[in-house]
Amino acid sequence: MLKYTFLTLCLFTLCLAGCEESNIQLATEAGIDAVKAITLSEEAVQNMARQSSAYADSQHSIAPADNAYAKRLKRLVGNHHQEGGIDFSYKVYLAKEVNAFAMADGTIRIYSGLMDMLNDDELRFVIGHEMGHIAMKHIHKKLQLAYGSTAVRKAIASINSTAGEIARSQLGEFVQVLIGAQFSQLEEKEADDYGLTFMKNMGYDTGAAVSALEKLSTLGNDHSFLSSHPAPGKRAERIKLQLEGKLSSTEEQKDGILNKFSKLLVVAQEKLLAVITWAKRFL
Template structure:
C-alpha cells in the first residue's frame, strides 16, 4: 500500500506538468523514470546507488588519512566489526568540525571529527552501532526511495517554464544531499538504538554510554543538522535508560510479545470455531 501511494503521488506531480506546452519533455520523462524507480528499487540497485553516493560524499569531504589521529582512533574503536552476517561495513573519518555521522546502504559509515571530539570512546561505539543498525534493518533503503521520489518531484517541477522550475533545475545535482537529509522515523530511530544497545552489551562495551551519548546530542538543540535526520535524542536517552534498568523492553521484544498475544487470541478463536463445528455436527 505504501508503494502504491508513493507512486500515485509521483505520477500526480507529473500530471500537473504533462500537458503544458512549456514542459521540458526530457525532464518530465526522467521524473517518470525516477518515480517508478522509487517504488521498484531492488536490493542490488540500492547497493549500486549507495556505492556511488558514498563515493560522491567522500569526494566532497576531507577524508582523514590513515596516519591521522582520528583515523587511528576510529580504527581502534571499530576493531574487527567489519563483517556481521552478510553485511560488510567500511569506516572513515571526515575532518570537519561538524557533529555528524551517517551510513549508506552498502555498509558505508562516516564519522565527522567534530563528533569524535565531543564523544568518549564508548559513546562513539554507540553511534557506530546505531548507524550499523540503520544498515542492518534496511532503513537506508527507505531513505533512498524518499530521495528518488524527491528527485522525481523536483524534475517534474523543473520541466515547466516557471520560476519554480528554475529553482528546481538548480537542485538536480542534490540527490545525495536529499538522501542524507531524509529523516528517519521515530520507530526506525528506536530500532537502531536497540540494535546498538544490544551490540554494546554483546561486545562488552559500557552500555551506559548509549545514554550519555544521546544526552550530549540533546544539548545541540533541535535545529542542529545532525538532529534533522536523528531526532529527539533526549527522549531516546530516557527510553534506553529504562531498558538498562529493566523497566522497558526493546522494540523487537515488544513485537515478539504482541505476536505471542495475537497468536494466542487467534488460536483461541480457532478452537472456539472448531468446538462450534463439532457441536453442530453432533446436532446433525
C-alpha cells in the same frame, strides 16, 4: 462459507481491539513508510548507494590514515568490518559539524565534530547505531524514498538490470535528500537497540549509550543531525529504562505482540469451530 469467513473476521477484529494502541502502532509503523517507498531491486539499491557514498566522499575532506581522527576511529572500530554478511567501510570527515551517516552499501561516515563531542564508548554506540540502520535495512528505505522524491528517478535507466549510472548533476540533490531524510521513531528505536546489543556483546560500557544521546540532546532542534536522528533525549530515557530492566527492547515487544496474536488466533479459531458445530445442528 461467506458467513463463516465474515464471522472469523469479526472475531479477529474483536481480538485485535484488545491489544494496546502503542503495540499496534509499533507493529504497523514500519509498514506505513514501506507503502510510500518505490520498490527497487537490491542491485539497484547497492549501485545507487555506492555512487552516493563516492559522491559524498568527494565533497568532504577525508582524514588520511596518519591523521589523529583516523587513528582513533580505526582503534574504536577494531575488527568490526563485517557482520551479517555486510562489509562496513569507515571514514572520518574533517568537519566541525556534529554528524554521522550510513549508506546501504555498508558505508559509515563520522564527522570529526562528533568525535570531539563524544568519548570512545559513546562513539562506539553511535557506530553500532549506524550499523543497525544498515543491518535492519532502514537505509534501503531511505534510499527508496529519496529516489522517489527527486529527479534522479528520471535519470536512471534499466534499474532492473544494472540500475544505470546516476548523472553527476543529479547526485548532489539525491545525496542531500538521502542523508537528510528522517528516520521514523521505530527505526531509531531499533537502531538504538542494535547499538546497545552491540555494546553488550563487545563488553563496552552500555551507560555510554545514554550519555551519548544526552549530549546530542543539547544540540538545537533544528540541527542537521537531529533532523535525521530525532528525539535523542527521549531515546536516552528509553535506553536507561532498558538498562534498569524496566522496559523491553523493540524486538522483545514485537515477539510479545506476535505471541499475543497467535494466542488470540487460537482462541478465535476455537470459538469459530464452536459456532460452526452449533450451527450444523440446524442445517
